[in-house]
Amino acid sequence: MGFPVVGVVGGGQLARMMAPAAIGLGITLRVLARDPQDSAALVVPQTELGDEDDLDALRRFAAGCDVVTFDHEQVPTEHLSRLETEGIVVRPGPAALVHAQDKLVMRRRLTDLGIPCPRWAEVRSSADLEGFGAEVGWPLVLKRPRGGYDGKGVRLVNSPDGAADWLAEGRALLAEERVGFTRELAVLVARSPHGQAAVWPVVETVQVDGVCREVLAPAAIEADHALAAQQIALRIAEGLEVTGVLAVEMFDTQAGVRVNELAMRPHNSGHWTIEGSRTNQFEQHLRAVLDLPLGDTSMTAPQVVMANVLGGDHPDMYPGYLHCFAHDPGVRIHMYGKVVRPGRKIGHVTALGDDAEDVRDRARHAAAFLRGDIDG
């Protein structure tokens, strides 16, 4: 029994950030990427090029791996089921992963498990939507069950007219009440095949135009409220038999939390753990999918803030990067090796300290500097 090989389907920044963890653990990482310039392909020697929609490419890739996992959810569920029947170890398995791939499947299952969700309905027609709108009020949130991320595939509609094009596609849609929330929270848990689970502190996520901008760890909420949110995430991980990292995005409301979205992989809301937690989400994901004992999730500083660096108008980030380091020697900068395009997630920064406001200001300033919004 030697050190195992983990295959990651997808070559984005999440796979990239698994590489340092794998190097430390002495585990071999393989990546299935679409392009040799993909973020992870640049740093992982054992990168194979291929398309996750292609069963044969998946099969060839999986043949060299002890376990196959993911850096995104856009892998056909049926391909994964097929790999499983062929004896490939897929974690999370397709029966769990489908809940992060299909929002209707997720809502049905969470509702069965008694997990607090926004009120929701499966809608196939204007009449369905009209009826649900009459019940929960307008505007409401309409979602395509599959393929959405970062606000894509999600729409706020004021009437059935606003959904005419999607309804015309003839597929079921997910309609949800628009939840009046005070803040958005996320809870990250890791669960291993033998059932061990570990949860990180609850964080607040700050979204702008459907894209995560900042993550504040820990969220400034009462201890019992945080515990309730963690327990919900742990119940979901157990109920869906997740293996690996599960991110549960939640709305915080006067009446308690409501689960918004699930992701079954390391998640943007957990990038703060790279420096901010004794065990980061990338290492924990590898440990979980390999059924290794999970690591300590305690924080390394009282306050940690992560801010995403989105592409701005300046293709050359390097001058801003130099200024950023010089301005604040304590800020942690992560670049993903991606070509700059406006709005694209190309990196993130993390600040740590004792004072929440100060730490947030430092992270925000560094991210703005890198983006080119502040002159040196």
Added chain:
Amino acid sequence: MGFPVVGVVGGGQLARMMAPAAIGLGITLRVLARDPQDSAALVVPQTELGDEDDLDALRRFAAGCDVVTFDHEQVPTEHLSRLETEGIVVRPGPAALVHAQDKLVMRRRLTDLGIPCPRWAEVRSSADLEGFGAEVGWPLVLKRPRGGYDGKGVRLVNSPDGAADWLAEGRALLAEERVGFTRELAVLVARSPHGQAAVWPVVETVQVDGVCREVLAPAAIEADHALAAQQIALRIAEGLEVTGVLAVEMFDTQAGVRVNELAMRPHNSGHWTIEGSRTNQFEQHLRAVLDLPLGDTSMTAPQVVMANVLGGDHPDMYPGYLHCFAHDPGVRIHMYGKVVRPGRKIGHVTALGDDAEDVRDRARHAAAFLRGDIDG
């Protein structure tokens, strides 16, 4: 001006541990390794195979790099001088590096700088050695100026007879008094070309048979004593115009510290910084050789202990690795991907916490477990 490429001569675990730092920083790492199974070659896509003794191999390698640095000192100084004259940026430069390559050059220079050293002499004959022994007492420490590490090239001699074979080689040797020390210390500093320097807390190194076994951070010494040791390391870095990380190994004596050895690269005495410091030595080395602003060197926990994992009699480490994680979820394990051979450094573990004894026990236990000295 894009993101730079750093070339590392040498494919050992020090180059390997630079890879996670480079991935985070968005910097491209290239490695010149001797063997595709070298520790760093396993994890760095841009690995070239070649021998550092071969000037043409070095030249080809350097051509694709913005800066060339090292994971060991065994590179001919004259090759590096040649590369410099050809316009290659070499950091640390050969004029600095020679002090980590040649112990006689180092002793002369440190003495000129007024740095406290053991009493020493350059010896070429039995008579030289006899004279020096009469002055400082027997036994004394005899060193080959070049090529030694981990106790190799170092010998304790009771009389000139014990040096006959080395003296017969006809090269100058370094003789040093045997210092009666209370403990061994190490100070790690980083210095950049524009002269910025950053120093980590002084650590105690525990050596067994000339090989580092444990590193205790911070060393349990008085604040003013620690400050004096740090100032010595900073004076050396400045005096020798080091760029990159400099490790200064010292003997602690009743009369103050005495400098033992220098290394101009990340060093075993700094592995604790991976989790134990806000900026680890591998990232700091990359920042320093690129003339990027240096990062925060403060500790992430009051007490940090690193223990080396040396190869034992069990070629398969994986069962011990599983037990180790399960036994102590807080311990950090690093494996280098190296084939197990008795006594070889194949990994290290780091424990963090509040109580020095407890942290040391945990690190020691984990290392012994991995080595196979303790049964599950």
